[in-house]
Amino acid sequence: SAVISQKPSRDICQRGTSLTIQCQVDSQVTMMFWYRQQPGQSLTLIATANQGSEATYESGFVIDKFPISRPNLTFSTLTVSNMSPEDSSIYLCSVASSGVGAPQHFGDGTRLSIL
Amino acid sequence: KNEVEQSPQNLTAQEGEFITINCSYSVGISALHWLQQHPGGGIVSLFMLSSGKKKHGRLIATINIQEKHSSLHITASHPRDSAVYICAVLAGKSTFGDGTTLTVKP
Numbered sequence: 001s002a003v004i005s006q007k008p009s010r011d012i013c014q015r016g017t018s019l020t021i022q023c024q025v026d027s028q029v030t031m032m033f034w035y036r037q038q039p040g041q042s043l044t045l046i047a048t049a050n051q052g053s054e055a056t057y058e059s060g061f062v063i064d065k066f067p068i069s070r071p072n073l074t075f076s077t078l079t080v081s082n083m084s085p086e087d088s089s090i091y092l093c094s095v096a097s098s099g100v101g102a103p104q105h106f107g108d109g110t111r112l113s114i115l
Numbered sequence: 116k117n118e119v120e121q122s123p124q125n126l127t128a129q130e131g132e133f134i135t136i137n138c139s140y141s142v143g144i145s146a147l148h149w150l151q152q153h154p155g156g157g158i159v160s161l162f163m164l165s166s167g168k169k170k171h172g173r174l175i176a177t178i179n180i181q182e183k184h185s186s187l188h189i190t191a192s193h194p195r196d197s198a199v200y201i202c203a204v205l206a207g208k209s210t211f212g213d214g215t216t217l218t219v220k221p
Contacts, residue, residue: 001160033209037156042201042211090156104148104209108157 002027006093006107013114018081021110023093028073031096033104034066038089046091049076083114118142121202121212128219134189136215138202141183148203149176149187152214158201161187192219 003026013019023032032049046066047055055068070076080087093107120139128134138147149161162169162176164185169176173192178185189196197219202212 042213043203043209044211045208048208092156092158103146103160103163104203105160106150106158108155111156 001103002029002095002105004093004095004105004107006110008110009108010111011113013083013112015084015114017083018079019083019112020077020079021091021093023076023078023107025074025095029095029097030073032070032076033094033096034068034076034078035092035094036089037092037109043092046078049078080112083112085114088112088114117213118210119202119204119212121200121215123215124213125216126218128192128217130193130219130221132192132219134192134196134217134219136187136200136202136217138185138187138212139183140185140202140204140210142204142206142210144204144206146205147178147185148205148209149185150201150203152199152201154198161200163205189217192217194219194221 005024007022034046035043036046037043045058046061047057049055049068049070051070067079090109090111092109094104096104118141122137146163146165148163151159151161164178173190175188199214199216201214203209
C-alpha cells in the first residue's frame with residue numbers, strides 16, 4: 001500500500017494567517033483527496049486534487065479559502081487561508097488508485113489549532 | 116439523516132471481551148471501508164469489502180449487501196484496540212460514518 005507523508009503533523013497558528021500542508025506519496029497515484037475532521041466529528045471531503053488542473057471542491061468549500069496544488073502524481077498541498085478558530089481541525093490527505101471501489105490510504109493528518 | 120449510521124457511538128469493554136460495531140447505510144455502494152483512527156489522528160485502513168467476510172488477526176468484518184449492513188468484530192479485545200472505528204462507504208466518493216469510540220480497559 002502507498003506510504004503517505006504529511007507535514008506538518010501539527011501547528012498552532014494565529015488568527016488571520018495562512019498555513020500550507022504538504023502531502024507526499026511514495027508512488028504515483030491517480031486520486032488525491034483532502035479531508036477535514038472537526039473536533040468530535042467524522043471526516044468531510046474538502047476537495048479532490050487533480051494533477052495538472054484545478055481541484056474539484058465539495059459544497060461548502062471554496063478555492064479562495066482552501067487553495068490546492070497538485071503539480072505531479074506524488075505530491076499535493078492544501079493551504080488554509082485567513083484562518084479563524086473555526087478552522088481548528090485535523091486535515092487529512094488520502095490517496096487511491098483509479099477504478100471503482102479502489103481502497104483509500106490516509107496520511108497521519110495535520111492537527112491545526114487557531115488561536 | 117446521515118447516509119451512514121454507526122452504532123454504538125461509544126463503547127467501553129473489559130480486556131478480553133468480544134466487540135461488535137455496526138454500520139448501516141442507505142445508498143448503493145461499490146465497497147465499504149473499515150478504518151481505525153488513533154488519538155494522534157492518523158487513520159489506518161483495516162478492511163475494504165464488497166461482499167461476505169474478511170478476517171485479519173483478531174479482526175473480522177462482514178457485510179450484507181441486501182440488508183445494507185456491515186459489522187466489525189474484535190475478538191479477545193486488548194487496551195491497544197482503543198481507538199475510533201469509522202465505517203466509510205464508497206459510492207463514487209467516500210461517505211463516512213461518525214465513528215465509534217472504543218475504550219478497552221485492562
